[in-house]
Amino acid sequence: MTVxxxxxxxxxxxxxxxxxxxxELLVPTDVYGICSDKQDFDDDCHYVCWDCLTDNEENDYxxxxxxxxxxxxxxxxxxxxxxxxxxxxxxxEYDHAYGARYIKEQMDDAKLEPLNKFHEExxxx
Numbered sequence: 001m002t003v004x005x006x007x008x009x010x011x012x013x014x015x016x017x018x019x020x021x022x023x024e025l026l027v028p029t030d031v032y033g034i035c036s037d038k039q040d041f042d043d044d045c046h047y048v049c050w051d052c053l054t055d056n057e058e059n060d061y062x063x064x065x066x067x068x069x070x071x072x073x074x075x076x077x078x079x080x081x082x083x084x085x086x087x088x089x090x091x092x093e094y095d096h097a098y099g100a101r102y103i104k105e106q107m108d109d110a111k112l113e114p115l116n117k118f119h120e121e122x123x124x125x
Contacts, residue, residue, distance in 0.1 A: 015045035016052035025049055031057050033064045073097040080105070 013020055025047040028038040040046050041057065053061065070078065072090065076097030079087065086098050 012047055014049040014052055015047050016043075017049065019049060026053065026061070031061045031064065077101045 012025055014025060026049070027046060028041055029036060031041075031053070032038050041048060048057075072093040073096065076090065076094035077100070080098045080101035087094070090098075
């Protein structure tokens with residue numbers, strides 16, 4: 001089955017594994033830089049999730065995008081968004097950001113709970 005993908009489509013699938021990874025996909029310019037003339041990866045894929053990158057592509061990505069030093073606040077927020085466990089012994093800024101993100105996600109889930117139950121009833125689950 002061929003799936004045509006366009007930038008304005010809200011759900012985009014990884015060309016390699018077929019998983020729905022909307023917003024978490026890399027394109028050749030992400031890996032090789034904006035000055036690269038590569039339109040697709042070597043296997044003719046265009047949208048690729050991080051898990052499907054080859055070792056060479058991952059190395060090219062790190063050369064093109066050197067890591068930046070995140071503040072403790074940004075690191076705490078990022079770790080929570082990624083689902084990583086809270087790291088003990090961090091700064092107050094890390095703890096505050098992690099806690100704030102966690103609370104926000106819990107509140108968002110609570111808002112969607114009635115809608116999820118409604119969908120489950122419709123689907124007979």
